[in-house]
Amino acid sequence: GAGVSQSPSNKVTEKGKDVELRCDPISGHTALYWYRQSLGQGLEFLIYFQGNSAPDKSGLPSDRFSAERTGGSVSTLTIQRTQQEDSAVYLCASSLGGQYRRNTIYFGEGSWLTVV
Amino acid sequence: TQLLEQSPQFLSIQEGENLTVYCNSSSVFSSLQWYRQEPGEGPVLLVTVVTGGEVKKLKRLTFQFGDARKDSSLHITAAQPGDTGLYLCAGVRGDYKLSFGAGTTVTVRA
Numbered sequence: 001g002a003g004v005s006q007s008p009s010n011k012v013t014e015k016g017k018d019v020e021l022r023c024d025p026i027s028g029h030t031a032l033y034w035y036r037q038s039l040g041q042g043l044e045f046l047i048y049f050q051g052n053s054a055p056d057k058s059g060l061p062s063d064r065f066s067a068e069r070t071g072g073s074v075s076t077l078t079i080q081r082t083q084q085e086d087s088a089v090y091l092c093a094s095s096l097g098g099q100y101r102r103n104t105i106y107f108g109e110g111s112w113l114t115v116v
Numbered sequence: 117t118q119l120l121e122q123s124p125q126f127l128s129i130q131e132g133e134n135l136t137v138y139c140n141s142s143s144v145f146s147s148l149q150w151y152r153q154e155p156g157e158g159p160v161l162l163v164t165v166v167t168g169g170e171v172k173k174l175k176r177l178t179f180q181f182g183d184a185r186k187d188s189s190l191h192i193t194a195a196q197p198g199d200t201g202l203y204l205c206a207g208v209r210g211d212y213k214l215s216f217g218a219g220t221t222v223t224v225r226a
Contacts (some may be wrong), residue, residue: 097149
């Protein structure tokens, strides 16, 4: 499709295991974002990519979280040694450029992570 | 701690009634956005307001940005069941980072 694609849509993992979440942005979008949405809370900014580089990683909650983007396209968010508090919906978004006033941001449907 | 406070948290109304959702902050934002999110989907942008005091209308939806650019409201006239969803406001600071409110869950009963 033409939208932001995320996989898996649902993931149940055991505490302590590593997980990888994938995001395929809209073709041609140079800016890519990861957000986390927990029940009853708004979206929490995690990281922003412009091309392959991440000028802002300030939202990553701990060093167990990392993300990379290759070829200016697909991005992977990795969570190591998962904890129950990591359970949330992880949303990826992309836009043509990094300026919200000029470029609409499009969200994927999210990856619902449950750590048991 | 949320930079943006939304109220009410939940709103249930009958079809045809009007509703207003509020988004307040002590911080100034360069612009503010409203999104609607349905279950199992990502948020979808409804509007961006940029200028203090700005009012934008989208069919039955009216969005207002406060004069001081710290608060905003969303008013829906003659609500329909299709308006049901989670409404999120998001403040823009700088070029790319959005600060979201916790959202208002709106249910419109037929």
